[in-house]
Amino acid sequence: MELQAQQPTEEGGSIQAARSSANTPIRPTNNRWTPTPDQLRILQVLYYDKVLKCPTPEQIQEICLNLQQYGQIEDKNVFFWFQNLKALERQKLKEFQNVPVGGSLDLLWC
Amino acid sequence: MELQAQQPTEEGGSIQAARSSANTPIRPTNNRWTPTPDQLRILQVLYYDKVLKCPTPEQIQEICLNLQQYGQIEDKNVFFWFQNLKALERQKLKEFQNVPVGGSLDLLWC
DNA sequence: GATCTATGAATGAACG
DNA sequence: CGTTCATTCATAGATC
Numbered sequence: 276m277e278l279q280a281q282q283p284t285e286e287g288g289s290i291q292a293a294r295s296s297a298n299t300p301i302r303p304t305n306n307r308w309t310p311t312p313d314q315l316r317i318l319q320v321l322y323y324d325k326v327l328k329c330p331t332p333e334q335i336q337e338i339c340l341n342l343q344q345y346g347q348i349e350d351k352n353v354f355f356w357f358q359n360l361k362a363l364e365r366q367k368l369k370e371f372q373n374v375p376v377g378g379s380l381d382l383l384w385c
Numbered sequence: 386m387e388l389q390a391q392q393p394t395e396e397g398g399s400i401q402a403a404r405s406s407a408n409t410p411i412r413p414t415n416n417r418w419t420p421t422p423d424q425l426r427i428l429q430v431l432y433y434d435k436v437l438k439c440p441t442p443e444q445i446q447e448i449c450l451n452l453q454q455y456g457q458i459e460d461k462n463v464f465f466w467f468q469n470l471k472a473l474e475r476q477k478l479k480e481f482q483n484v485p486v487g488g489s490l491d492l493l494w495c
Numbered sequence: 496g497a498t499c500t501a502t503g504a505a506t507g508a509a510c511g
Numbered sequence: 512c513g514t515t516c517a518t519t520c521a522t523a524g525a526t527c
Contacts, residue, residue: 307506307507307508307517307518307519308507308508309506309507309519310507351508352507352508355506355507355508355509356506356507358508358512359506359507359508361512362512362513362514363506365512365513366442366513366514367461416522416523417502417503417504417521417522417523418503418504419502419503419523419524420503439514439515441514442513442514461504462503462504465502465503465504465505466502466503468504468515468516469502469503469504470502471515471516472516472517472518473501473502475516475517476517476518
């Protein structure tokens with residue numbers, strides 16, 4: 276497999292300019308990565324179609340290198356993306372499981 | 386591992402994106418839940434009176450089940466409601482802390 | 496019926 | 512890993 280770490284022509288993409296009022300935010304708030312549609316599509320293919328839930332560090336790096344041709348991205352973004360999606364799925368499973376209503380938790384409704 | 390861009394073959398239908406930017410992450414954003422007065426009242430009782438700030442998934446589900454008698458509601462609505470209210474409180478707290486102390490802070494408490 | 500505001504929803508990042 | 516925090520986006524409702 277060829278991994279072209281080609282420099283994306285446009286760097287940074289379309290990060291909206293933070294409204295910089297007189298009060299400078301102490302934290303560098305506006306640095307959050309968001310996947311481009313191409314990046315998102317590929318990530319979803321890997322996760323759902325290829326059933327890649329827990330990429331190794333090597334896989335993360337490889338994915339990152341490939342996705343860089345579609346926009347700015349770092350290893351940690353890939354790492355967090357997989358972690359978050361997995362966590363969300365697990366969470367939704369838990370919340371959507373139907374519990375028998377006969378529980379004794381109705382103490383909340385006193 | 387194959388990373389080539391492969392079409393995800395129409396996953397889940399094409400929900401139209403709502404943003405206007407070129408690289409728009411697709412976001413569903415269809416009709417959203419709004420709490421009924423009864424639901425809102427109970428949620429506020431739980432949050433403020435019972436000081437329930439971070440309900441567990443089990444609590445979320447139980448709350449949801451109880452609130453369903455007052456109108457349509459899902460687990461994630463309860464989840465987001467608590468998250469948002471807590472976030473709003475933190476945000477307001479931060480704003481108060483960032484007020485330049487010009488000596489007239491007591492105006493905030495009138 | 497255009498605009499404003501409050502808030503539902505989403506998710507990247509990070510914590511314990 | 513499950514949970515929590517942060518910021519942002521989108522829009523239902525209110526207001527004019």
